[in-house]
Amino acid sequence: MKTSLFEFFVPTKILAGEDSLSNLFYELSLLNSKKPIIVTDKGIVNAGLLKYVEQPLREAGIEYIIFDEVPPDSSLKIVKNIYEIYKQSSCDSIIAVGGGSVIDSAKGANILIAYNSEDLADIAGADRIDRKLKPLIVIPTTSGTGSEVTSVAVIADEENGLKLPFASQFLIPDVTVLDARMTLSLPPIMTAATAMDALTHALEAYLSLQKNPISDSFSLTAIKLIFQNLYKVIDDPKNREYRLNMMIASTCAGVAFSNAMVGIVHAIGHTLGGMYKIPHGVAMGILLPAGLEFYYDTRKAEFEEIIKLLNNFLEEKVKDLIEYVRNVLTRLNALTNLPIKLSDVGVRKSDFDNIAKMSLNDGSIVFTPKYAGIDDIIKILEVSY
Structure with a gap:
């Protein structure tokens, strides 16, 4: 494979397996952490999940503070609140327990802690962070x-209706614990x-301008694990093997896109999230088939590689990747009521021009492997409607 110079970086220590949270105290000790703040949300607390985090801390005599006010969409206000409680409580590290909003809130607070600042917007963008942050352990839910x-x-x-992106190698967590x-x-x-x-994440990383052989291996592993386990875990949600495989898939996809980046689907999804508060995963599912149609003519070889991969383990032979993804979404809609059209989530056609203009300014679009203009984005929106 002929490949130009590329960079690949994944410093996070990953613990995955049965009861992997039992090692939490040891990981804190390696980071010289004596008083972490646990950042989470009410849903995690009410579901009784925090006990798996608190138990090893209590057994080890570790003092900790809990912040459980993170909303479904992280905001500048919440990040500032975490920062202030961290300072007031003399904490020395962060444990994020939750989904994307919780993890992003913890990362945002970590930036404010490092800069001793209350204005996160001033540091938004790529590679604006120039210093090491406090130890961060992430426990995804x-x-x-x-x-x-x-x-x-x-x-x-929220004040300006925008999603502020932050990108820096200093934001990468120190440790991730995958516990089914x-x-x-x-x-x-x-x-x-x-x-x-x-x-x-996996597909856009595999189709990205910045893809490389190492990121490709993580993308393909994620794609394989998702299609092998998705229907199984919906049918048998308490199965720890299926759950762990989906967690590993997500992590592999995260490693891939953290190095190869994403593209036009994410650019539009970020805009829709800011304007309509559509959950990010829902937006990705709605936009993905039309996004793949946009990519196809410049990434035919990659599409064929994915089809070969799928046909190695799927009973139903795949001939057209885009059609297969559409069929998967249709089935997920039937099984879970997952929205699969923009019209299902309240997006207005009258906003298409504005959505397209805002999406063109999203940093993700830079890594799309072909030129994308306003007309291209509007076409994706129309096909997804």
Whole structure:
């Protein structure tokens, strides 16, 4: 394979397996952490999941603070609140327990802690962070965002209706713990939506301008694990093997796109999330088929490689990847009520021009392997409607 110079970076230590959270104290000790703040949300607390995190800390005599006010969409206000409590409580590290919003909130707070600042918007963008942050351990409770191993975070600027992106190698968590117990209670629609998020990460990374042989291997592993386990885990949600496989898939996809980046599907999805508060995984599933149509003419060889991979293990032979993905989404809609059209989630056609203009300014679009203009984005929106 002829490949130009590329960079690949994945410093996160990953613990995965049965009861892997039992090693949490040891990981904290390696990071010289004596008083972490646990960042989470009410849903995690009410589901009883925090006990798996608190138990090893209590057994080891570790003092900790809990912040459980993270909303479904992280915001500048919440990040500032975490920062202030961290300072007031003299904490020295962060444990994020949750999905993408919780993890991104923890990353955002970590930036403020490092800069001793209350204005996160001033540091938004790529490679604006110039210093090491406090130790961060991530314990995901969904299988989609990949944020547990990525160098990116997205924080909502609610006042201006924007999603602020942050990208820096300093944002990559120190440790990620994949424990299947943390996703056993994930509802079917959330399981489907987060799986579409992970799948879109893997596919866009594999089709990206910045793809490389190492990121490709992570992308393909993620794609394989998702299609091998998605229907199984929806049918048998308490199965720890299927749950762990989906978590590993999400992490592999996160490693892939943290290095290869994503593209036009994410650019539009970020805009829709900011304007309509559509859950990110839902937006990814809705936009993915039309996004793949956009990619196809410049990435035919990659499409063929994915089809070969799928046909190695699927009973139903795949001839057309885009058609197969559409069929998967149709089945997920029937099984979980996952929305699969923009019209299902309240998007207005009258907003298409504005959505397209805003999406062109999203950093993800830079890595799309062909030129994308306003007309291209509007076509994706129309096909997805």
